[in-house]
Amino acid sequence: MPTTASSAQRSSQRRRRPTTARRDEEAPIIPILARKVREVEAKSQRGKLGPTNRVKFQVIAFLMREERARIKADSEMADGTRAELLKRLDGVATILAKTAARDTSLIQLLEVDQATSPVAKRMRRDWLLESGAELAPDELIITDVARTSEPVVSAALAERQVIPPQVEARREANPFLAPDLTGRPSATTPRRRLDGWELMGPLYKAFETGAGGGAASMELPPVPEFDRLSPKGLEVMVHQSRFVEAVRQGHRSFLLADEPGLGKTAESVLAASVAGAYPLLAVVPNVVKMNWAREVERWTPQRRATVIHGDGEDIDAFADVFIVNYEVLDRHLSWLSSIGLKGMVVDEAHFIKNLGSQRSQNVLALAARLREQVGNPLLLALTGTPLINDVEDFDAIWRYLGWTNGEKPGPALMEKLDQTGLTPADKAFYPEARDAVISMGIVRRKKKDVAADLPDKLIADLPVQLDDEFGRSIRQAERELGERLAAKYRRIIDARGDRGLEPGSIDEDIVRLVSLGELEESKAAGTGGDNVFTMVRKIGQAKALLAADYAVQLQRSVGKVVFFAKHIDVMDAAENHFAAAGLKTISIRGDQSTPARQIAIDAFNNDPSVGIAVCSLTAAGVGLNMQASSNVVLAELSWTAAEQTQAIDRVHRIGQDEPVTAWRIIAAHTIDTKIAELIDSKQGLAARALDGEAVDPQSSDSVQLSALMHLLRQALGGE
Structure with a gap:
């Protein structure tokens, strides 16, 4: 040298x-x-x-x-x-x-x-x-070393690979994948004026300094004249329609950085439909796996989604959309890389920012293989917070999308930079370089930008799968409670006779009687024994860390978040998780003095360093003003619709200038799902009685009683 x-x-x-x-x-x-x-x-x-x-x-x-x-x-x-x-x-x-x-x-x-x-x-x-x-x-003159194709499955992960039985059936049904040669880049790339320049540092600098100013969002097509996307009963919002129209016109790689609550999941599902990008792989956090499956069913009912848990023994290998969480992806790299994926979505893409982490390497290896196999695959990176600590957090996301390889821009971005006629030695290069990267597919909208599209208050349900031992024990306890109620029901029927009941039908009066008796016993027992109250508390405990983890992601995306829970131990678990994540919080609990509570509220509203308010549903549900936030996480469900409304209205108040989103964390396949439905029905009762809205009349039974009646009917085979 x-x-x-x-x-x-x-x-x-x-x-x-x-x-x-x-x-x-x-x-x-x-x-x-x-x-x-x-x-x-x-x-x-x-x-x-x-x-x-x-x-x-x-x-x-x-x-x-x-x-x-x-x-x-x-x-x-x-x-x-x-x-x-x-x-x-x-x-x-x-x-x-x-x-x-x-x-x-x-x-x-x-x-x-x-x-x-x-x-x-x-x-x-x-x-x-x-x-x-x-x-x-x-x-x-410095030339690049020819890059070699890296294997998707490293030697360290080879022993962990699993092949679900249904995947073998899919391979046997279609043993040959048709080659896709459309849109492949040329094997030889012509030399460009900027080939000799180190460009990654200047690209990061262009974003770090905000060169050129303006929002980092590409120009999207206007809204199409006709909405051909929405299934019956649903409507695509304007900002979603413009994004999907860009996909229809041929754009295939996006960093979709919209704020939470603007429907990134639905946009991605519709984009896959428009692009025909099936099979599609969605790599997502565990807390939103079930929600992804639900959104696929809602927006593209003609497509099938399957969620991969553990070793994937129960997956539908013939599905159109495969949904996997980061934690189990490493076991499924081998077969996922060989089934002919046409598209890939990485949700909460800031999870891959650490290039040394295994999950980042897994995602990048799969994306690289996808680009090798498909000429122009659909690649989406979804995150409201693409930058956590430093502008170089863009690195992994840009690599995943194929915009760069970490050392230099990819061919498409290099061509855009070359067309500027400038070099990093020119001051004017930086705004032009920033615009070039943005035009590759960065889309960023805030709630306030699309407020006309949004309702002023939205309740968004996030179903989560409790697939650990604790979750299985909860479902078993539900089944046992239902069987206990069913045994009481059958004893009463046997004692009095069927009195003309048709075979298979259920006597609703006896169902109500048995459930009411169980409810009275449960209230008397309190936290003792297995009853509907202790069951719901266990569900809250099982959801605590999943809800807290989602609140951390949300806070990093949108700023301040109000986190509501019903039980103290759930609040404690959440606060410990927030502390471990380095977030400063305040707490609103029932045992606080009035001055202490007001100090905490003022800190949340006025101190920029306070990220999350952890609140008791009963202690903080009324009388407080926390409109510094427009996002609420409901970690546990209330027993009344009014309590839920009061909690959300701590931020949905006069002076709030953004649409409010409440994120309900719901344990799938448990009584939690039914309780959420019952709460919503009670909201309908209020709308009918007080607002004159045309909603179907609902039962006036309490949520607790209705939930027990549901468990009993389920045990009797009636639901």
Whole structure:
């Protein structure tokens, strides 16, 4: 590796300089290294060193060694000058050492003797040119190393792979996948004007500085004249329709960064339908797996979705949409990469920002294989928070979408950058570069931007699967309670006779009588024994961490969130989870004094560092103003519609200038689902009685009684 400049060159330059020349002229690279090392140090202090800054750290170390060797070897340099320059290099070395002590993974970067990657070589070349050094022709032209295709399943994961039985049946039914050669990039890419430039750093800088200003959202087509997408009874909102129209017109890769509550899941489902991107894989957090299946059924009822749990023994391998959570994806990489996927959605895509994590590697490997197999696949990254700590959080998402490979832009983005006619040396390059990336498919809308599309208050249900041992025990307890009620029912029927009941029919009067007796016994027993109240409490405990995890994701997307729970132990579990996630919270509980409660409310409304208010449904459901937030998480369901309404109305109040969304966490396949339905029916009663709305009349029974009657009918085979 050549040194920064030869001794003869330096000597010749010194003879032409005036005697008052600055020390910087003896080693012009040192001020550049000092500036760059401070930039790396600042990133490190913020707890985030992305790939570009890690390369920058490495190149600083390379150039520092080269410059130190040059200075020591320059026999014509005065001793005082040499000592001063070496002292300044020692200062750079000290900052490197402190930075490496803060992030010990950097130490291994100091062990390599030269800049070997094309990115590092370009960075070294650009800094030397900035210093005025003369470089050899072979140092000016830097070519990329040919990339090899990485296997989807690494050796470490090979033993974990599972093949669900139905997948074998699917393969036997269609053993040959038709090749898809449409839209494949050319095997040889023509050289471009910017090929020699290091571009990833400037691209990140363009976003970090907000070059050019304006929202980071691509231009979308106007709303189509006719809505051909909505199934019967549903309506696509304007902002959703424009996104799907872009897919209809041929765009296939998107970073969909809309705020929560704007229907990203529905947009993705409709986009897959318009693009014909089946089979489709959706990689999602565990807490929204069931909701994804429900949204596929709602918006594309002609398509089948299957949710992958554990080893996938019960999946429908002939489904159109496969839904898997990050935690179990590693077991299914082999068969998912071989069934001919045509599209892929990564929900909460900021989960893959850490390139060293296994889940990030799994997603990127699958996406790379998909691009190899399909000419122009549908690739969607959904996240309201693409950036968590640093602008380089974009890196993994851009790689997943195929916009970059981590070292340089992909062919499509490179062509857009080349068309600007500019280079990173031009100030005007940065807004143009930002616009080029945005045009690749970044879509970002806020609630306030599309407020006319949204209802002023929306209740969104998120069904979650309790598939651990605790969840199975809850479902077993439900079955046992139902059988106990059914045994009482049968004893009464046997004692009095069927009195003309048709075979298979149920006597609703006896159902009510048995359920009412059970309810009275449950109220008397309180928390003792297995009854409907203890069951619902256990469901709340089982949902606690899933609800808290969703609230963390939501807070990072939209800011302040109000988290409601009914039981103290659920609140405690949630607060511990928030603390572990580094979020500052306040708590509203029944045992607080009035002054303490007001201090907590003021902190939530006025202190930007407070992210979540953890509130008791009964203690915080009335009289409080928490309109600093427009998002509510209901971790547990109330027994009354009024209690739920009061909780939501802590943020849905006069002065609230955004639509309010309440996210109800519901345990699928448990009594929780029925309780949610019953609460909604009670809302309908209020709408009919007070607002004069035309809704079907519902029973006036309490939610508790109706829930018990439901369990009994279920045990009798009536529901």
